[in-house]
Amino acid sequence: MTIRAIGFDADDTLWHNENIFSLTHEKYRALLSPYADPAEVDPRLFATEMKNLRHFGYGIKGFTLSMIETAIELTGGRITAREIQTIIDFAHEMREQPVQLLEGVAETVRGLAASRTLMLITKGDLFDQESKIAQSGLADHFHHVEILSEKDEEAYRRVLSRHGVPPREFMMVGNSLRSDILPVAALGGVGVYVPYHLTWAHEREGEERAAEAPGVFRLGHIGEVPALVERLESGV
Amino acid sequence: MTIRAIGFDADDTLWHNENIFSLTHEKYRALLSPYADPAEVDPRLFATEMKNLRHFGYGIKGFTLSMIETAIELTGGRITAREIQTIIDFAHEMREQPVQLLEGVAETVRGLAASRTLMLITKGDLFDQESKIAQSGLADHFHHVEILSEKDEEAYRRVLSRHGVPPREFMMVGNSLRSDILPVAALGGVGVYVPYHLTWAHEREGEERAAEAPGVFRLGHIGEVPALVERLESGV
Numbered sequence: 001m002t003i004r005a006i007g008f009d010a011d012d013t014l015w016h017n018e019n020i021f022s023l024t025h026e027k028y029r030a031l032l033s034p035y036a037d038p039a040e041v042d043p044r045l046f047a048t049e050m051k052n053l054r055h056f057g058y059g060i061k062g063f064t065l066s067m068i069e070t071a072i073e074l075t076g077g078r079i080t081a082r083e084i085q086t087i088i089d090f091a092h093e094m095r096e097q098p099v100q101l102l103e104g105v106a107e108t109v110r111g112l113a114a115s116r117t118l119m120l121i122t123k124g125d126l127f128d129q130e131s132k133i134a135q136s137g138l139a140d141h142f143h144h145v146e147i148l149s150e151k152d153e154e155a156y157r158r159v160l161s162r163h164g165v166p167p168r169e170f171m172m173v174g175n176s177l178r179s180d181i182l183p184v185a186a187l188g189g190v191g192v193y194v195p196y197h198l199t200w201a202h203e204r205e206g207e208e209r210a211a212e213a214p215g216v217f218r219l220g221h222i223g224e225v226p227a228l229v230e231r232l233e234s235g236v
Numbered sequence: 237m238t239i240r241a242i243g244f245d246a247d248d249t250l251w252h253n254e255n256i257f258s259l260t261h262e263k264y265r266a267l268l269s270p271y272a273d274p275a276e277v278d279p280r281l282f283a284t285e286m287k288n289l290r291h292f293g294y295g296i297k298g299f300t301l302s303m304i305e306t307a308i309e310l311t312g313g314r315i316t317a318r319e320i321q322t323i324i325d326f327a328h329e330m331r332e333q334p335v336q337l338l339e340g341v342a343e344t345v346r347g348l349a350a351s352r353t354l355m356l357i358t359k360g361d362l363f364d365q366e367s368k369i370a371q372s373g374l375a376d377h378f379h380h381v382e383i384l385s386e387k388d389e390e391a392y393r394r395v396l397s398r399h400g401v402p403p404r405e406f407m408m409v410g411n412s413l414r415s416d417i418l419p420v421a422a423l424g425g426v427g428v429y430v431p432y433h434l435t436w437a438h439e440r441e442g443e444e445r446a447a448e449a450p451g452v453f454r455l456g457h458i459g460e461v462p463a464l465v466e467r468l469e470s471g472v
Contacts, residue, residue, distance in 0.1 A: 055331040055332075056327075061292055065300060065327065071317075072320065081311065081314065091292075127294075
């Protein structure tokens with residue numbers, strides 16, 4: 001087979017992201033501890049996020065609005081305005097986190113860019129994503145950057161058709177089975193699953209289906225991608 | 237001259253938007269009226285929005301976070317959690333507003349699409365904008381849709397180069413001098429300013445410069461665009 005283009009997810013594939021959310025979750029549980037059982041906080045917040053997804057999409061701003069809503073609900077309206085300001089401050093702090101590349105990313109991306117068309121395909125808040133891409137120092141290695149509101153089969157079909165890449169000659173590398181691997185495998189492409197040590201519950205859907213899907217590979221580290229490309233192309 | 241492609245701004249050029257924000261401003265002033273002089277509310281909110289722009293960008297979610305911050309500040313922290321929930325409910329209501337095309341838009345866009353390359357070039361929240369484009373029923377008339385985080389000279393240069401449109405053969409139609417007209421005129425293209433009856437203060441910047449810029453035209457109604465295109469191309 002030929003792999004004409006390789007797509008990379010961004011958050012938790014190229015750079016750390018979920019650790020920033022995870023740290024905020026921790027501060028949020030601590031903030032609410034006078035009012036609510038910490039064990040109750042995460043499931044309630046997740047439920048609010050899912051309810052709000054159709055209005056707010058992904059990203060820090062929607063997450064922050066969901067934190068505020070959940071806090072009001074969980075405290076029966078007793079949370080103070082000052083504590084809500086603290087939640088908004090979490091958002092400012094999250095936005096100020098410097099982008100930290102995962103180990104091995106810079107070399108792998110630089111190496112592959114020399115011989116392949118690379119695409120950065122990420123979802124989420126346009127504003128958050130653009131500023132992280134700019135900060136990452138990797139932008140020049142990607143021929144195309146696509147920031148999508150959702151990464152499903154239809155979205156991949158559109159992007160690949162726009163760039164004239166046949167799905168069978170496309171490889172997508174990412175840490176989310178739901179958003180990176182399964183939709184690409186369903187189109188006949190290759191999905192390379194490189195798990196991150198933290199994964200948001202919403203992105204963990206489809207773990208069982210993935211284990212059996214053809215065209216899905218699981219690697220322990222992004223640095224193993226070039227060898228996999230070579231192996232697939234040489235047909236061994 | 238030849239006009240090879242025509243770009244259209246979306247909010248307040250193709251469909252109503254600022255009226256939804258304006259209505260929310262009204263409800264927000266009413267909500268805060270037990271605490272603050274209504275005349276003080278809008279300037280304070282605008283100041284918070286400007287401060288937050290670099291973290292939150294444009295769109296409903298950033299606006300809502302700025303409303304909450306301003307409310308906490310203006311009330312000296314006395315605003316209640318329930319009132320803050322009301323502000324979040326404003327965001328949900330804004331997201332639920334159906335898209336209302338401006339008068340004359342559907343015919344004009346349909347007519348021009350028959351003979352021209354049309355581009356929809358909007359800025360703001362990816363999620364908000366995509367859902368409005370889908371709802372508008374106009375998506376099929378546009379050859380390219382670009383949702384940008386900022387519409388400045390550099391952003392237009394990138395978009396036009398990607399689509400192989402020389403700036404001198406590009407016309408941009410919009411209601412913001414700052415985001416639609418001046419940057420395009422600076423690149424040597426044609427900016428067609430069609431004012432909306434409400435304009436956010438941030439987008440009103442540059443009114444004096446525009447009056448004198450070459451390549452800037454002001455029309456009273458979007459329905460006059462086809463005649464202007466014809467006039468410019470025939471060189472009369």
